[in-house]
Amino acid sequence: MVAALKERGLYKTPLGSGKHDITCPWVEEHTDALDTGAAYFEPDDLYPLGGFCCQHSHGERYHIRDLLAQLEIPNIEARHKPLIRVIPGDLHRVVDAAEKELAARGRHFQSGGLIVSISSDPTTGDPSIVPTSAQALARELSVAALWEKYDRRSDAWVRCDPPQRHVSILYDAQDFRHLPPLAGVIRQPYFRECDGKLITEAGYDKTSQRFGVFDPRQFVIPEPTNEEVVAAMALLEDLLEEFHFVSDTDRAAALSAIFTAVVRPSLSYAPGFHVKAPVYGSGKTYLCELIGAFAGPGRNTKVSYPTTSEEATKVMLFLLLSGPAVIEFDDMANDWIPHGIIKRVLTAEHITDRILGASKIATVSTRTLFLGSGNNVGPVSDLLRRIVTIHLDPRCSTPATLNYKSSPVDKVRQNRGRYVAAVLTLILAWRKAGSPRAGVENIVTFGGSWSDYCRHPLIWLGQPDPATALLEQVKHDPDAELLGSLMVEWQRAFGSYSITVRRAIEAAETNSSLRDAMCEFPIVERGEINHSKLGWLLKKNMDRIINGMKFQKDQAEGRNAWRVVVADSPPLPPLPPLSRSITKSVTGNNKIIGGEV
Known part of the structure; x- marks a missing residue:
């Protein structure tokens, strides 16, 4: 024209x-x-x-x-649209052309073997990833290009809709040549993994393969001077002023949860956080809402904790398909049951499974913050090393009747850019100071980026180690204590001899201490110790060292047998070089940082 x-x-x-x-x-x-x-x-x-x-x-x-x-x-x-002609024998070229024109519109991506787009909630502005259905794909292809097929009767090319066969082939594909890959959506400025650069521009970043949906003007990040650091820290501490934390380490853990909420898209792995209190009305849910407000403009995705592993797998995949900022298990009535999928979402970067109600396999990112809350419940077993527990205790019988002066959740939601910028300022200040790492115990899974963004900066700022609760949980694992007691009684009864499960159960009939140690585990049926369950328990914990001892598999009477042996400790690794010390002084709630920032 x-x-x-x-x-x-x-x-x-x-x-x-x-x-x-x-x-x-x-x-x-x-x-x-x-x-x-x-x-x-x-x-x-x-x-x-x-x-x-x-x-x-x-x-x-x-x-x-x-x-x-x-x-x-x-x-x-x-119409100024590309023309795609459906020619018999050129199916592959037609499908390739369709994908190319779909990608040219800039609205669709590939993610985990699916064709997806990004949609924002009209009320909150929170973005989400939306898998494209086959029907929606047909519509999008009809918008992206004009389609024609040859009509023999009129001996001419005539308009047509995208053929269902071609649409299905593109929809069912697992690999795409033209659609850009989408690793996730971003709701605020973020640190790019490959180079650590702070990305403050919205839109698609080819390097990180992430799409930012935010207004950069709302996130004004100042130069991390000493004055700006003190102001940013005071701003965050003010939000937590009226929460009834049991200890300073719980307050530090809450700050770490806030840091995690801000930088979660930049972390391959991050622990979950559980808010625990002895009575209802203690502010558990409200603290989760405050933490979630730092993750994005929308509300936390609240669901009940799954009761079975099958339910957990279905729920997790369904929720993670949309890339939510926060998934919250609110008001839990029971402990965090260590379902396999729950453990994987906290220590794996992706999970892959079949989509419920569809014949497609999807791979989804786990870069979502997981929160939980409940009265006197918390992580157990394998989740003790994956969940940081934050303890609240208002120390009164009816905490729901207490009066509070401020509304920290409303403060953050009304000026989210300012509070997110405060967290980023503190991390940038720690970097500018040379990224000093405190001489604290390492946490294997979360000893990398999470510690660098959400643990060491807080310790550098004068806070207690926010991972204290996580370390205590690992060291004082109730399951490990029970297993250690069984090892002690097993060694007292059998010494260093190898004993079959059947012989051990027979000996327990006259050895009450051994029987009591066995019965602490869920291996009793109708008043009798189940042979298979005890054997499975020993196999599962084979070679696990507790208090310098371990169960070792052997042979006796032509069968599998077990004995308790003293475990040899591995040689200690060389000590790392000492990091430059950071001088701090604390006056009330104001922390003044010495040295250059």
Whole structure:
């Protein structure tokens, strides 16, 4: 259209947003033949042929089709869309062309073997990843291009819809040549993994393969001077002022949860956080809402904790498909049952499984913050090393009747950019100071990026180690204590001899201490110790060292047998070089940081 208008001397200038100032082809009909008031509009989804408007008296008579006829431009060319012709024998080329045109629109991506798009909640503005259905894909392909097939009766190419066969082949594909990969959505400025650069621009970043949906103007991150660090820390501590933390380490753990919420998309792995209290109305759910407000503009995705492993797998995959910022298990009535999928989402970067109600396999990112809360419940077994517990205790019988002066959740939601910027400022200050790492015990799974973003900066700022509860849980694992007691009684009863499970159960009938140690585990059925369950328990914990002892598998009487042996300790690794010390002084709630920042 623009080329044809220029060729006839009718084109004047572009006006932006797809609008062009032109000379009306019927200018001689204007009053005094004034060459004003005519415009051409480029095609879009609502106006596939484009638009023509003339503000003179004949404007109601002439429309886009009249302009096309005047310029001798066929409708198919006016649409300014690519043309895909369905030719028998060229199926692969047709499907490839369809994917290419779909990618050219810039609205679709590939993620975990699926074609997806990004949608934002109209109320909160929170973005989510939306898998594209086969029906939606057919519609999008019809918008992306014009489709034609050859009609033998008319001996001509005629318009058609995208063929279902071609749509299905593209939908079922696992690998895509043209659709850009999408690793996740971002709701605020973030640290890019490969180079640690703070990305403050929204949109698609080819390096990280992430799409930022946020207004950069809301996140003003100052130079991390000493004054800005003190102000940022005071801003965050003020939010936690009225929560009834049991200890300073619990307050530090809450700050670490806030840091994790801000930088979770930059972390391959991160622990979950559980808020525990002895009575209802203690502020557990409210603290989870405060933490979640730092993760994104939307509300936490609240669900009940799954009771079975099968339910857990279905629920987790379904929830993670949309890439939520936070998944919260609110008001839990029972402990964190160590379902396999729950353990994986906390220590694996992706999980793969079949989509419920569909015949497709999907791989989803686990870069979501997991929160939980409940009265006197918490992580158990393998989850003790994956969940940080934050303890609250208002120390009164009816905490729900207590009065509070401020509403920290509302503060953050009304000015989220300022509070997120405060967290990023503190991390940047720690980096500027040389990234000093405190001489604290390492946590294997979370000893990398999570510690660098959410643990060491807080210790550098004068806070207690926020991972204290996690370390205590690992060291004082109730299951390990029970297993250690069984080892002690087993060694007292059998010494260093190898004993079959059957012989051990027979000996327990006359050895009450050994029997009591066995019965602490769920291996009793109808008052009798189940042989298979005891054997499975020993096999599961084989070679696990507790208090310098371990169960070792052997042979006796032609069967598998077990004995308790003293475990040899591995040689200690060399000590790391000492990091530069950071001088700190604390006055009330204000922490003044010595040295250069």
